[in-house]
């Protein structure tokens with residue numbers, strides 16, 4: 001079997017004395033899309049924060065493409081190909097779309113290439129390249145946030161609640177693009193409240209409750225066996 005892109009082993013993390021990750025085990029195969037589902041407060045965002053180096057674990061291990069990354073800094077993780085689109089988007093509202101993108105032109109990635117990738121995935125951003133990011137709709141800002149993540153040519157993309165505050169139609173559109181990004185070979189772990197939408201493009205799903213992954217499987221299987229847990233909120 002090939003080495004998973006992401007492997008999380010018995011991971012624990014706490015806020016003060018309250019433990020919110022209570023022994024998480026998760027394995028995401030290379031090139032797969034995994035939807036991470038579960039009710040509010042299950043610990044999904046905290047898991048993403050620990051994987052992406054923004055929060056320290058108390059114990060457990062994380063391997064990225066077979067490399068042990070416990071305690072690694074975010075820059076080290078970025079070098080290994082990890083990129084996160086955090087909850088709530090993170091665009092510079094007073095810069096234009098093009099400026100937001102070219103800011104991301106990492107050493108060695110020409111600005112033109114960053115723009116080309118963004119506009120290929122999201123033609124709407126091309127139409128709006130000179131518009132201030134802060135004046136765009138929520139969906140358009142999410143497109144920009146995703147484009148900025150793609151600029152780093154990630155091996156593993158962590159998407160935290162792409163759909164936050166967006167209308168169902170635009171969420172569908174964003175997920176279609178997530179599917180196309182995955183087809184290009186990027187491994188994707190996405191947290192999502194709109195379980196059905198995420199499951200349409202996912203290869204696998206994992207369900208978290210109470211700080212643990214309590215089920216993993218193929219989308220159809222998870223929908224059948226865990227629907228009471230994953231369809232509790234927005235479906």
Ligand SMILES: Nc1ncnc2c1ncn2[C@@H]1O[C@H](COP(=O)(O)OP(=O)(O)OP(=O)(O)O)[C@@H](O)[C@H]1O
Pocket residue numbers: 015020038039040041042043044045046047
């Ligand atoms: N900064 C923080 N300080 C203290 N407790 C926190 C903090 N962030 C999250 N928590 C708590 O940790 C638990 C897990 O939260 P987390 O955001 O990881 O869950 P989630 O599954 O992503 O839920 P949601 O979908 O509501 O974001 C919750 O009980 C939450 O109140």
